[in-house]
Amino acid sequence: MRFFLTKTTLILFVLSCGEDKKSTIETNIHTGTTSINLLEYTEDFSDMVWTREDVIVEDNCVESPEIRPSADLIDLTKNKKSRIYQMIPELDQGYYVFSIYIKAIRGQEGTFPITAFSKGKNGEYNNKLVKINSQVWTRAIVRVSQDSMGDIVVYPGNGMVKGATLKKAYIWGAQLERLDSLTENPKPYSGRNIIE
DSSP, X not given: OOOOOXXXXXXXXXXXXXXXXXXXXXXXXXXXXXXXXXXSXXXXXXXXXXXXXXXXXXXXXXXXXXXXXXXXXXXXXXXXXXXXXXXXXXXXXXXXXXXXXXXXXXXXXXXXXXEEEEOSSSOEEEXXXXXXXXXXXXXXXXXXXXXXXXXXXXXXXXXXXXXXXXSEEEEEEEEEEEESSTTOOOOOEETTEEOO
């Protein structure tokens, strides 16, 4: 089998191998708008940028939506305060959306808890119980508005949210991006790869 390397292929290969931790993806070719994932290590929840409180993370244990073994298992069963999160400091006033792929472990279905917390002047805590099963990946979305400059904290697993029926799940491809409005939808991606 032969592979032909074109200029475009080379540019995409070089970009995908970049060492920067934040990603800029062109999400709309016609308007030229760009999304920036404000999170770091969006596929590696065992990295130190993710604060883990009584959470077990099993790294790269199942196929992600990209069909490669890069999704992590997170386990919130230790106690009611088990959680994993990343804080992004000093974000401007505006609208933000946190999203992540989630899938239940084999043979299970139910709800899994995620959160986005704005630490602006008035603060806004948005919890969501995401319905998931073991058959398909679900792209979970939590929106938050920031009324002044401040930190935003995202929780891809938050055991403090009441009502969840599942405490273990596979997660992959976290992103936090700024949007023009709370009704706008994010373009899911992780690293430099866009997932349709």
